[in-house]
Amino acid sequence: MSTVSSDQTQSLASVVVVDYGLGNLRSVTRGLERAGADVEITDDPAAFEAADGVVLPGVGAFREGVENADPLRDDLLEVAENGTPLFGICLGMQMLLTTSEEGDNDGESAVQGLDLIPGTNVRFDEGQKVPHMGWNRLEIERDHPLVEGVDSVASETQRDDGSAEGGPVDGEYAYFVHSYYAVPDDEDATVATTDYERAFPSIVANEAGNVFGTQFHPEKSGETGLRILRNFVEICAAEEE
Amino acid sequence: MALTKRIIPCIDVDIDEDGNPAVYTGVNFEDLEYTGDPVEMAKAYNESGADEFVFLDITASAEGRETMLDVVRDVADEVFIPLTVGGGIRTTDDIKETLRAGADKVSITTGALERPELVNEGASAFGSQCIVISVDARRRFDEEGEHYVEVDGESCWFECTKKGGREGTGIDVLEWAAEAESRGAGELFVNSIDKDGTKDGYDLPLTEAVCDVVDTPVIASSGCGGPEDMYDVFTEAGADAGLAASIFHFDEYSIAETKEHLDERGVPVRL
Numbered sequence: 458m459s460t461v462s463s464d465q466t467q468s469l470a471s472v473v474v475v476d477y478g479l480g481n482l483r484s485v486t487r488g489l490e491r492a493g494a495d496v497e498i499t500d501d502p503a504a505f506e507a508a509d510g511v512v513l514p515g516v517g518a519f520r521e522g523v524e525n526a527d528p529l530r531d532d533l534l535e536v537a538e539n540g541t542p543l544f545g546i547c548l549g550m551q552m553l554l555t556t557s558e559e560g561d562n563d564g565e566s567a568v569q570g571l572d573l574i575p576g577t578n579v580r581f582d583e584g585q586k587v588p589h590m591g592w593n594r595l596e597i598e599r600d601h602p603l604v605e606g607v608d609s610v611a612s613e614t615q616r617d618d619g620s621a622e623g624g625p626v627d628g629e630y631a632y633f634v635h636s637y638y639a640v641p642d643d644e645d646a647t648v649a650t651t652d653y654e655r656a657f658p659s660i661v662a663n664e665a666g667n668v669f670g671t672q673f674h675p676e677k678s679g680e681t682g683l684r685i686l687r688n689f690v691e692i693c694a695a696e697e698e
Numbered sequence: 699m700a701l702t703k704r705i706i707p708c709i710d711v712d713i714d715e716d717g718n719p720a721v722y723t724g725v726n727f728e729d730l731e732y733t734g735d736p737v738e739m740a741k742a743y744n745e746s747g748a749d750e751f752v753f754l755d756i757t758a759s760a761e762g763r764e765t766m767l768d769v770v771r772d773v774a775d776e777v778f779i780p781l782t783v784g785g786g787i788r789t790t791d792d793i794k795e796t797l798r799a800g801a802d803k804v805s806i807t808t809g810a811l812e813r814p815e816l817v818n819e820g821a822s823a824f825g826s827q828c829i830v831i832s833v834d835a836r837r838r839f840d841e842e843g844e845h846y847v848e849v850d851g852e853s854c855w856f857e858c859t860k861k862g863g864r865e866g867t868g869i870d871v872l873e874w875a876a877e878a879e880s881r882g883a884g885e886l887f888v889n890s891i892d893k894d895g896t897k898d899g900y901d902l903p904l905t906e907a908v909c910d911v912v913d914t915p916v917i918a919s920s921g922c923g924g925p926e927d928m929y930d931v932f933t934e935a936g937a938d939a940g941l942a943a944s945i946f947h948f949d950e951y952s953i954a955e956t957k958e959h960l961d962e963r964g965v966p967v968r969l
Contacts, residue, residue: 481774481797481798481800481801481802483771483774483775483798483799483800484774484778484800484802487774487775487778488778491778586913586914586915586938587913587914588826588827588884588914588915589701590701590827590884590885590915590938591701591702591704591749591915591938591939592701592702592704592749592968593700593701593702630702630968632750632779632780634780634802634827634884635827636826652700653700653701654700674780676778677778677779677780677802678778678779679744679778679779682778683778
């Protein structure tokens with residue numbers, strides 16, 4: 458457990474990065490700080506409650522991720538229920554769904570995700586190289602402050618039919634590393650898609666809008682990724698008000 | 699649109715006389731020449747459109763490792779694109795501390811050849827996506843290989859070498875690539891001892907042969923003399939990423955103009 462202070466002169470929001478023992482948390486922490494957040498890396502549920510937003514990071518395998526995060530399951534569900542922004546990244550996004558083929562595949566009992574966005578994670582099966590690794594494009598499918606920014610939702614960026622034009626990250630590249638992709642039960646949960654021999658959801662969100670995730674790594678996606686992290690920090694700041 | 703081809707500058711990190719990290723570039727893994735400060739270089743490449751970085755610790759000493767981890771921390775704090783770190787990684791603890799410093803992937807050469815279980819251990823502990831297996835291949839025109847490829851009218855096989863080509867192993871690169879993948883490697887990084895520093899193009903037969911035996915992404919390395927060499931390795935050999943060092947370090951071509959060239963030639967790149 459450690460606290461890393463922001464190098465911004467004043468922070469817009471306090472964000473917790475959930476430490477469940479996996480991967481490189483340094484980049485996501487620095488990215489959030491660059492976006493104006495005061496970041497704490499912790500596995501302490503009391504800190505989740507106090508924060509303006511919670512980030513569930515993640516690299517690695519679904520089963521291992523879910524098992525490592527399992528002691529925090531109820532606390533994460535509570536974060537979502539309280540309306541606090543909960544942002545899953547890569548494996549962290551997949552964990553927001555109900556289950557994964559990856560967990561089922563090894564013949565043991567199914568591994569349960571958080572079920573905050575009902576659906577399952579399935580493996581690419583169209584003969585693509587797996588993992589899907591590298592830079593690919595985001596196609597924004599609907600409004601969400603994560604892709605629009607807090608102030609620009611439903612503003613002048615609308616098409617004639619009233620749908621969002623896509624906002625600032627539409628058509629931009631993001632960095633992906635994954636072998637499975639999310640298939641939400643409700644099509645409306647898809648905020649953005651990406652094409653890798655097939656279109657798959659690259660950003661998802663729940664109906665209430667406070668639980669969302671990106672399949673790509675915003676902290677590794679250059680300026681586009683930093684823009685999304687800034688949008689997230691703005692969402693958290695709006696939540697605080 | 700689909701996945702883009704990645705352009706990756708490689709930065710070889712050594713220690714200068716004052717104990718500070720410095721970047722050197724060589725020919726055929728030798729004759730090193732000073733080219734700059736690694737963190738400043740990473741920032742400049744990021745601005746020019748690099749898709750990720752590879753940092754290699756070419757000292758691979760205990761002192762070098764610490765210096766390298768400091769460089770990784772500094773770069774990870776400043777630059778928000780993927781970072782692969784290699785050189786002297788032999789244990790899961792080495793992998794762990796490199797990832798914790800801010801690397802997204804580790805590149806392993808000798809450590810995996812000497813103890814192939816390291817690939818399984820690394821992949822199960824940290825995920826395949828962060829385990830890059832690097833081979834330093836050398837052409838051999840004798841009878842001792844397992845897989846033969848036609849090169850300039852002659853039949854040769856590719857041997858895995860250690861210590862930057864100074865030591866042979868007798869292991870066939872294509873056998874090892876397939877084995878590394880089955881053990882959980884998420885990406886293969888293919889260097890050519892024959893082509894390194896020559897600037898007369900990647901080893902296309904080698905790269906193509908590796909792409910044929912594995913499904914995971916392949917990063918072609920060694921021999922890039924310009925954007926057209928990248929075009930060849932993407933379109934003829936099927937590489938997923940092209941790595942280059944000296945053409946970028948010595949400002950012969952910028953990453954931006956390399957990508958513009960590829961875009962004009964119809965190769966998907968992130969612009």
